[in-house]
Amino acid sequence: MLRWLTSRFLPTSAADTLPPPTIAATQLAVAHGEPLALASVMQDANGLPVFNWPAISEWVLHLPDPEEQGKAWSMAERAWFDHMSLALGPDFRVREHGSALLLSNLEPVVAKAMLDYIHKSAQRILQVLEGVAEVPPWGHDLVIVFQDKESYYRYVAHYYLDEGEYAESSGMYIQGGCGHFVTMADSLQALEPVIAHELTHAYVQHLPLPTWLNEGLAVNTEQRLSPAAGARPNLPRMHARHQAFWNAERIQSFWNGQSFLQTGPPNELSYDLARMLVGYLAADWKAFRPFALQAQQQDAGAQAANDCLDIALGALVCALLDREPSPDWEPTPASWTSVE
Structure with missing residues (x-):
C-alpha cells in the first residue's frame, strides 16, 4: 500500500511563532567543544532533509557539560526544522509552546489550538500511564504536519523497507534516532486522536516494548483522551x-x-x-x-x-x-x- 501510495505522487521541489528562516544553519556551535558541520550529518529523504541523528547524538555526548548536551540537542532539532521548513515551502512556520515544536503551514489559530492540545495531552498521558510514560530527557515533542498526502508519504517512505506493501496511515511516530511524529493537514478534531496516539508512542519509546503492547497502549490512551x-x-x-x-x-x-x-x-x-x-x-x-x-x-x-x-x-x-x-x-x- 505504501509503495502504491508513494508511486501515485510525483516528487516536488525540495503559542510562539519563530521567524521563517531565509537560510538554515550550516553548523552547530557550542561554548565548550568542537562545532558540528551539518553538511556532515545531512541526509536525503526523497527530496526532504533529515539528519543522521546517531552521529549528532555521538557529538552531543562528547560535550563535557550535561546541561550543554541538552541545549545542543534542542539546537539540532531547531536546525533540522529550519531545513525542513525551507524544503517544504514559504508558507511553513515553526511554532513552539511548552515542550512542543510544531512545523506546519496551518493557519495561526489552528496551529495554536494544536499546540495547546499537544501540551495538555502530554500532561494527561503522563497521568494516565503513570510510572510507564516518561518525558524524553532531551529536546521537544516534535510534530510535522505535512500539507498533503504526497509530501507525507514521500517523507515516511524513507523509513520503510523498499519491499512490500504497508498500511495506509494518517499519522505515525518515527524514532529514527530523534523521536518525532508526523501527520497531514486536516481539521483539528480529526487530528486529536492522531496526536494522542502518537504522543503515547513518544512517551513510551524509552522502553523495548513489543509492538502489540506499544500499539495497545497507544490505542487505549487515544480512546481515553480523545472523544x-x-x-x-x-x-x-x-x-x-x-x-x-x-x-x-x-x-x-x-x-x-x-x-x-x-x-x-x-x-x-x-x-x-x-x-x-x-x-x-x-x-x-x-x-x-x-x-x-x-x-x-x-x-x-x-x-x-x-x-x-x-x-x-x-x-x-x-x-x-x-x-x-x-x-x-x-x-x-x-x-x-x-x-x-
Whole structure:
C-alpha cells in the first residue's frame, strides 16, 4: 500500500511563532567543544532533509557539560526544522509552546489550538500511564504536519523497507534516532486522536516494548483522551471476525509485530486485538506497570507476563477469542523468521 501510495505522487521541489528562516544553519556551535558541520550529518529523504541523528547524538555526548548536551540537542532539532521548513515551502512556520515544536503551514489559530492540545495531552498521558510514560530527557515533542498526502508519504517512505506493501496511515511516530511524529493537514478534531496516539508512542519509546503492547497502549490512551477517536466497532461482529481470522500461524505475526505493517484485515484486527489485550491487562494497573516496564520485544513480553502477571499470553488470547488454549498460540520467537 505504501509503495502504491508513494508511486501515485510525483516528487516536488525540495503559542510562539519563530521567524521563517531565509537560510538554515550550516553548523552547530557550542561554548565548550568542537562545532558540528551539518553538511556532515545531512541526509536525503526523497527530496526532504533529515539528519543522521546517531552521529549528532555521538557529538552531543562528547560535550563535557550535561546541561550543554541538552541545549545542543534542542539546537539540532531547531536546525533540522529550519531545513525542513525551507524544503517544504514559504508558507511553513515553526511554532513552539511548552515542550512542543510544531512545523506546519496551518493557519495561526489552528496551529495554536494544536499546540495547546499537544501540551495538555502530554500532561494527561503522563497521568494516565503513570510510572510507564516518561518525558524524553532531551529536546521537544516534535510534530510535522505535512500539507498533503504526497509530501507525507514521500517523507515516511524513507523509513520503510523498499519491499512490500504497508498500511495506509494518517499519522505515525518515527524514532529514527530523534523521536518525532508526523501527520497531514486536516481539521483539528480529526487530528486529536492522531496526536494522542502518537504522543503515547513518544512517551513510551524509552522502553523495548513489543509492538502489540506499544500499539495497545497507544490505542487505549487515544480512546481515553480523545472523544474524536470514534465509536467502538460492533463488538459481536468484531469478535466473529477475530475468531475467523486468527489461528496458531497468524498469531505469530501478531506477536512479532509484522501483522501491524500489513494491509487490510491483518492490520485492522491486530490493532483491535492489541486494544483488547492491553485493556484487559491494564485493568489492574498496579500489576500491569511492572509488566510493561519488563516486557521485551524479543519474546513479545511472554516472560514478563509470566513473571509479573502469572499469565501465558497465548492462553489469554485464546480465552478472549473463546478458543481452547493451545501452546501453539504462545509467542514462539524461533519461528518468527519464517512468518510473513
